[in-house]
Amino acid sequence: MASVLALEPLTNGVLGLAGAVGLLAALLLIQRTLAFFGNSRAARREPILTRVVYDAVQSSPVSAEPLARLTRSDRKLVRSILLGLALDLRGDTGEAISQLYVQLGFAQKDLARLRSWWAPTRANAAADLGLIHIPDATPMLLAALEDSDVRVRQAAVWAIGQTGTPETLRGVIRLLGDRNLVVAHRAQEVLAERGREVAEAIVAYAETTASRAGRLAAIALIGWLRLTAGASLLLDFTGHLDPEIRIKSVKAAAAIGDPNFLGAFHLRLEDVAWQVRCQAAKGLSLFGSSDSVPRLRKALRDRHWWVRLYAATALAEVGPAGEEALSAALQDEDAAVREMARYLLERGDLVPALP
Amino acid sequence: MTALQTVLAWYSGFVLIFCFAINSYYLVLTVAGFCRTLRVFKEVRRPDQRRLLRSPLTPPVSVLAPAFNEEANVVENVRSLLMLDYPLFEVILVNDGSTDRTLGRLTDAFDLRRSARSFERSLRCKPIRGIYESLSYPNLVVVDKANGGKADALNAGLNLSLYPLFCAIDADSILEPDALLRLVRPFVDAPGVTIAAGGVVRVANGCDIHGGRVHAVRLPRRVLPLIQIVEYLRAFLFGRMGWSTGNSLLVISGAFGLFEKKAAVLAGGYATDSVGEDMELVVRMHRYRRERRQPYRIGFVPDPICWTEAPESLRVLRRQRTRWQRGLIDTLLRHRSMIGRRRYGTVGMVSLPGFLVFEMISPLVELTGYLLLPVLWASGLLSPSLAGTFFVLAILYMVLVSALAILLEDLAFRRYPRVKDLGLLLLAAVLENFGFRQLTVWWRVRAFAEYLRGDLSWGAMERRGMVRTA
Numbered sequence: 001m002a003s004v005l006a007l008e009p010l011t012n013g014v015l016g017l018a019g020a021v022g023l024l025a026a027l028l029l030i031q032r033t034l035a036f037f038g039n040s041r042a043a044r045r046e047p048i049l050t051r052v053v054y055d056a057v058q059s060s061p062v063s064a065e066p067l068a069r070l071t072r073s074d075r076k077l078v079r080s081i082l083l084g085l086a087l088d089l090r091g092d093t094g095e096a097i098s099q100l101y102v103q104l105g106f107a108q109k110d111l112a113r114l115r116s117w118w119a120p121t122r123a124n125a126a127a128d129l130g131l132i133h134i135p136d137a138t139p140m141l142l143a144a145l146e147d148s149d150v151r152v153r154q155a156a157v158w159a160i161g162q163t164g165t166p167e168t169l170r171g172v173i174r175l176l177g178d179r180n181l182v183v184a185h186r187a188q189e190v191l192a193e194r195g196r197e198v199a200e201a202i203v204a205y206a207e208t209t210a211s212r213a214g215r216l217a218a219i220a221l222i223g224w225l226r227l228t229a230g231a232s233l234l235l236d237f238t239g240h241l242d243p244e245i246r247i248k249s250v251k252a253a254a255a256i257g258d259p260n261f262l263g264a265f266h267l268r269l270e271d272v273a274w275q276v277r278c279q280a281a282k283g284l285s286l287f288g289s290s291d292s293v294p295r296l297r298k299a300l301r302d303r304h305w306w307v308r309l310y311a312a313t314a315l316a317e318v319g320p321a322g323e324e325a326l327s328a329a330l331q332d333e334d335a336a337v338r339e340m341a342r343y344l345l346e347r348g349d350l351v352p353a354l355p
Numbered sequence: 356m357t358a359l360q361t362v363l364a365w366y367s368g369f370v371l372i373f374c375f376a377i378n379s380y381y382l383v384l385t386v387a388g389f390c391r392t393l394r395v396f397k398e399v400r401r402p403d404q405r406r407l408l409r410s411p412l413t414p415p416v417s418v419l420a421p422a423f424n425e426e427a428n429v430v431e432n433v434r435s436l437l438m439l440d441y442p443l444f445e446v447i448l449v450n451d452g453s454t455d456r457t458l459g460r461l462t463d464a465f466d467l468r469r470s471a472r473s474f475e476r477s478l479r480c481k482p483i484r485g486i487y488e489s490l491s492y493p494n495l496v497v498v499d500k501a502n503g504g505k506a507d508a509l510n511a512g513l514n515l516s517l518y519p520l521f522c523a524i525d526a527d528s529i530l531e532p533d534a535l536l537r538l539v540r541p542f543v544d545a546p547g548v549t550i551a552a553g554g555v556v557r558v559a560n561g562c563d564i565h566g567g568r569v570h571a572v573r574l575p576r577r578v579l580p581l582i583q584i585v586e587y588l589r590a591f592l593f594g595r596m597g598w599s600t601g602n603s604l605l606v607i608s609g610a611f612g613l614f615e616k617k618a619a620v621l622a623g624g625y626a627t628d629s630v631g632e633d634m635e636l637v638v639r640m641h642r643y644r645r646e647r648r649q650p651y652r653i654g655f656v657p658d659p660i661c662w663t664e665a666p667e668s669l670r671v672l673r674r675q676r677t678r679w680q681r682g683l684i685d686t687l688l689r690h691r692s693m694i695g696r697r698r699y700g701t702v703g704m705v706s707l708p709g710f711l712v713f714e715m716i717s718p719l720v721e722l723t724g725y726l727l728l729p730v731l732w733a734s735g736l737l738s739p740s741l742a743g744t745f746f747v748l749a750i751l752y753m754v755l756v757s758a759l760a761i762l763l764e765d766l767a768f769r770r771y772p773r774v775k776d777l778g779l780l781l782l783a784a785v786l787e788n789f790g791f792r793q794l795t796v797w798w799r800v801r802a803f804a805e806y807l808r809g810d811l812s813w814g815a816m817e818r819r820g821m822v823r824t825a
Contacts, residue, residue, distance in 0.1 A: 010744040017751035024758040025781060028765060032774055087405075120397055151398065158406070182544045189410045224411050305475040336473075343473040347488075 057096040064103035119149035130159025154186040161190030166197040177214025203230040223252025238264045243273040254283030274304040281310035290321045312344040370724040378752040388593030389763040392657040415443035417516030421508030422526035426455040430464040435567025441535045445494040447512045452502025466490040478624035480511040506625035506632035525610045529662040537659035550618035552654045553607035558584045559662035581783045583665040589760040599655035603706035609633035611661035631682015641702045680802035718799035750788040757784035
């Protein structure tokens with residue numbers, strides 16, 4: 001042992017580690033003490049400042065005068081209070097909060113932060129400007145869409161979704177095909193909320209873009225927003241060579257529920273891709289047309305469970321003719337068909353929300 | 356010096372180095388985990404939760420909760436699951452052949468009606484005796500099946516699930532209301548790429564719980580669960596967060612994890628012949644993707660929290676720890692061909708070797724270290740002062756890692772608000788080294804023998820029932 005271990009280095013190690021443990025315990029205590037003082041001050045000041053902010057927001061015209069001579073820490077608190085309120089309040093009060101935010105100079109600081117060399121600072125500034133709805137920030141937010149950092153771009157997309165006009169929202173549409181998936185999804189989320197304002201531009205983008213991902217996202221938007229302007233385009237796309245485009249188009253068409261899609265859905269029940277057949281069956285459940293019964297009965301024997309489920313669901317929606325078809329399916333030689341028919345006939349009001 | 360003495364001397368040196376290495380391993384993981392936690396927190400902005408609630412891109416989730424003899428808590432826990440803040444989800448409770456009144460209580464409480472529900476048989480499982488749907492809650496399904504173990508119950512739940520993501524949880528755990536919404540973030544940001552994400556499991560003992568919710572976080576009065584809190588912070592919070600840094604996370608707790616259903620089914624679902632089915636599935640998913648060179652991500656999210664009851668008796672703790680160790684041995688041996696292979700990237704080159712050395716083999720080394728001490732002493736190779744110093748050094752290093760984990764938890768989360776709590780946690784970090792650690796080492800060594808005997812038993816967890824005010 002003596003050749004391998006020696007007492008002295010071990011003792012030094014013990015002393016070093018004991019010191020480190022002591023240091024950690026001290027750090028814990030210090031940070032708790034600091035947090036305690038910080039929190040108790042905030043707890044004391046926050047109700048007072050909230051009251052002042054509330055009065056300022058309610059005054060007409062909005063005046064930042066009562067908040068003009070605040071200490072640095074109080075200003076930080078006021079900013080945090082305004083951002084918190086902006087999250088919950090819209091309309092006139094939301095506008096008053098924005099005005100107060102601008103009058104107190106926070107908006108200018110955020111705009112300056114948008115030029116920071118540190119990407120998280122730029123991203124936070126963009127998010128705060130969006131949260132507080134500062135329309136004047138839009139040009140800089142549009143510029144931030146070209147930022148090299150993904151976090152900044154996604155924050156800018158979200159912010160434009162909060163503050164932008166239809167004109168600026170058009171700038172977001174092209175991001176549906178962004179090379180970064182997170183940015184593309186953020187653009188899709190923003191447009192899912194406000195896309196109706198730029199419906200035609202979304203349809204045009206779906207038709208003309210060279211980006212496959214962008215087209216798929218735009219098709220999904222047409223369905224989510226039920227943009228009837230996109231119906232004829234969807235009808236064309238239901239026969240597209242790309243199965244993914246067919247799936248999305250039939251799904252979007254099913255969401256819109258235009259009776260012109262009936263023929264296309266019947267055709268797509270024979271598609272080679274099971275997801276297309278599934279979406280077509282789902283679409284047919286909207287119409288409850290007795291013309292669909294023979295095709296749906298055939299789809300009830302599909303080898304894919306999801307197609308069988310949606311075909312049976314569609315049959316259940318048809319009415320007596322559909323119920324008759326389901327009852328007949330109870331005698332089918334295929335156990336899977338019998339099981340599905342029994343489920344649909346027995347479930348009554350128990351309808352799970354299907355994806 | 357005889358040859359035996361030389362061997363003993365060198366082995367002692369090895370034990371010392373190993374002891375230093377294992378503590379350094381935890382230290383590095385803790386720091387890496389903390390850095391990653393801060394990064395995640397920076398990326399999550401104030402309106403994020405609301406955005407996810409409204410977004411059409413937020414995928415629906417099937418929550419799978421296997422239950423075996425859980426009559427004490429099951430109703431309260433299902434209620435808490437049904438109250439989750441999430442746009443579209445279903446709760447599938449799988450009654451895995453309970454012999455108590457689990458099903459009866461559920462039927463009474465949720466107005467269950469037998470259903471002829473059809474389902475996709477993607478995975479094999481024990482026979483399903485009945486499927487029940489609730490007249491009051493359209494998103495609740497109860498599956499009654501023959502007993503087949505947790506993995507089998509999860510496979511049955513997976514077959515019944517309708518949605519593209521599934522969240523596997525323990526029926527006796529409590530999720531925070533927005534836990535699912537927080538956990539889904541990586542799937543929304545990178546759909547198709549993220550195939551699994553784990554959330555944090557924390558010890559609920561001592562907390563003020565009622566109505567299926569944790570209302571105030573408190574520490575337990577008993578030492579055993581107190582020590583486990585420190586352990587969970589070190590290993591389950593920062594340890595797993597650290598591993599997720601290089602996409603090399605191997606364990607997503609069976610108590611709380613979110614998976615892409617398609618990826619799990621393609622990988623073969625849960626292994627019914629393993630007691631470490633949670634780890635085994637994650638390793639298999641890594642393997643499946645890496646062998647096919649498909650891009651993927653398995654992440655860990657530090658803020659969604661699942662509260663679980665930690666064992667309060669040594670008997671139950673022993674069962675739990677031997678089961679964990681058997682699961683680890685089983686998974687590492689099943690996938691031994693991945694270890695040290697560049698084809699499997701960071702999983703094959705870093706995390707699997709790390710788990711092999713520092714999680715699987717370490718109790719053997721540690722135990723021989725304890726056994727060697729009297730031998731070395733008796734043979735005159737080790738002086739009492741040297742032995743004592745060595746022991747204190749090992750303990751201090753472990754305390755250092757635990758104290759760091761407590762400090763970092765306080766900086767990042769501050770779930771234990773009282774200063775007294777911090778003092779108690781630091782005390783537990785010290786006490787852990789006097790008896791608890793040695794016992795767990797011994798149980799983990801015994802697990803090798805149990806594994807060799809082919810023991811696949813779970814051992815019953817005696818619940819005191821979390822639905823109480825501490």
